[in-house]
Amino acid sequence: MKKKLLALFLVAGASAFARTHFSVGFGVGPAYVPPPPAVAYVAPAPGPGYAWISGYYYPVGPRYVWRPGYWARPPYAHAVWVGPRFHGGRYFAGYWRR
Numbered sequence: 001m002k003k004k005l006l007a008l009f010l011v012a013g014a015s016a017f018a019r020t021h022f023s024v025g026f027g028v029g030p031a032y033v034p035p036p037p038a039v040a041y042v043a044p045a046p047g048p049g050y051a052w053i054s055g056y057y058y059p060v061g062p063r064y065v066w067r068p069g070y071w072a073r074p075p076y077a078h079a080v081w082v083g084p085r086f087h088g089g090r091y092f093a094g095y096w097r098r
Contacts (some may be wrong), residue, residue, distance in 0.1 A: 034086055035064040046071050056084045059091050
Protein backbone atom coordinates (compact mmCIF):
# COMPACT_ATOMS: atom_id res chain seq x y z
CA MET A 1 0.00 0.00 0.00
CA LYS A 2 2.81 2.38 0.88
CA LYS A 3 4.49 1.67 -2.49
CA LYS A 4 1.29 2.51 -4.37
CA LEU A 5 0.86 5.71 -2.37
CA LEU A 6 4.49 6.68 -2.97
CA ALA A 7 4.13 6.03 -6.72
CA LEU A 8 0.96 8.16 -6.78
CA PHE A 9 2.75 11.06 -5.05
CA LEU A 10 5.70 10.81 -7.41
CA VAL A 11 3.46 10.92 -10.49
CA ALA A 12 1.32 13.73 -9.05
CA GLY A 13 4.39 15.67 -7.94
CA ALA A 14 6.09 15.31 -11.31
CA SER A 15 3.02 16.54 -13.15
CA ALA A 16 2.70 19.50 -10.76
CA PHE A 17 6.11 20.75 -11.93
CA ALA A 18 5.63 19.93 -15.59
CA ARG A 19 5.08 22.88 -17.89
CA THR A 20 2.69 23.02 -20.75
CA HIS A 21 4.51 23.76 -23.96
CA PHE A 22 2.80 25.42 -26.88
CA SER A 23 4.51 26.43 -30.11
CA VAL A 24 3.52 27.74 -33.50
CA GLY A 25 5.71 27.39 -36.57
CA PHE A 26 5.68 29.20 -39.86
CA GLY A 27 8.00 29.43 -42.82
CA VAL A 28 9.91 32.54 -43.68
CA GLY A 29 11.47 33.02 -47.08
CA PRO A 30 10.73 34.02 -50.61
CA ALA A 31 7.47 32.79 -52.08
CA TYR A 32 7.67 30.63 -55.18
CA VAL A 33 8.17 32.86 -58.17
CA PRO A 34 8.10 31.21 -61.60
CA PRO A 35 10.97 31.92 -63.98
CA PRO A 36 10.65 34.57 -66.69
CA PRO A 37 9.31 33.51 -70.10
CA ALA A 38 11.72 31.46 -72.18
CA VAL A 39 13.48 33.01 -75.15
CA ALA A 40 12.44 31.15 -78.32
CA TYR A 41 15.00 30.64 -81.11
CA VAL A 42 16.59 27.84 -83.10
CA ALA A 43 20.13 27.84 -84.46
CA PRO A 44 21.03 26.06 -87.71
CA ALA A 45 21.72 22.33 -87.27
CA PRO A 46 25.39 21.33 -87.34
CA GLY A 47 24.53 18.20 -89.32
CA PRO A 48 22.17 15.24 -89.59
CA GLY A 49 21.31 13.24 -86.46
CA TYR A 50 21.22 16.18 -84.04
CA ALA A 51 18.30 17.17 -81.79
CA TRP A 52 17.57 20.75 -80.73
CA ILE A 53 17.49 21.26 -76.96
CA SER A 54 15.51 24.45 -76.31
CA GLY A 55 16.89 27.01 -73.89
CA TYR A 56 15.52 27.01 -70.36
CA TYR A 57 15.81 28.62 -66.97
CA TYR A 58 17.08 26.58 -64.04
CA PRO A 59 17.27 27.53 -60.36
CA VAL A 60 20.57 28.51 -58.78
CA GLY A 61 19.99 29.48 -55.17
CA PRO A 62 17.31 32.18 -54.99
CA ARG A 63 17.46 33.12 -58.69
CA TYR A 64 17.13 31.63 -62.17
CA VAL A 65 19.89 31.28 -64.74
CA TRP A 66 19.24 31.04 -68.49
CA ARG A 67 20.76 28.06 -70.32
CA PRO A 68 20.74 28.85 -74.06
CA GLY A 69 19.46 26.26 -76.51
CA TYR A 70 21.92 23.92 -78.22
CA TRP A 71 22.18 21.00 -80.62
CA ALA A 72 23.01 17.56 -79.20
CA ARG A 73 23.24 14.03 -80.47
CA PRO A 74 20.67 11.74 -78.80
CA PRO A 75 22.37 9.18 -76.53
CA TYR A 76 20.57 6.23 -78.19
CA ALA A 77 18.38 5.51 -81.22
CA HIS A 78 14.87 7.02 -81.18
CA ALA A 79 15.60 9.05 -78.03
CA VAL A 80 13.35 12.07 -77.44
CA TRP A 81 14.31 15.04 -75.30
CA VAL A 82 11.82 15.97 -72.57
CA GLY A 83 12.60 19.54 -71.57
CA PRO A 84 12.90 20.78 -67.99
CA ARG A 85 9.76 22.20 -66.42
CA PHE A 86 8.39 23.93 -63.35
CA HIS A 87 5.28 22.44 -61.79
CA GLY A 88 3.74 23.06 -58.39
CA GLY A 89 6.63 25.25 -57.29
CA ARG A 90 9.23 22.57 -58.10
CA TYR A 91 11.84 22.28 -60.84
CA PHE A 92 12.10 19.04 -62.82
CA ALA A 93 15.26 18.59 -64.92
CA GLY A 94 15.13 17.59 -68.58
CA TYR A 95 15.95 14.05 -69.68
CA TRP A 96 16.13 11.73 -72.66
CA ARG A 97 13.47 9.02 -73.05
CA ARG A 98 12.45 6.41 -75.61
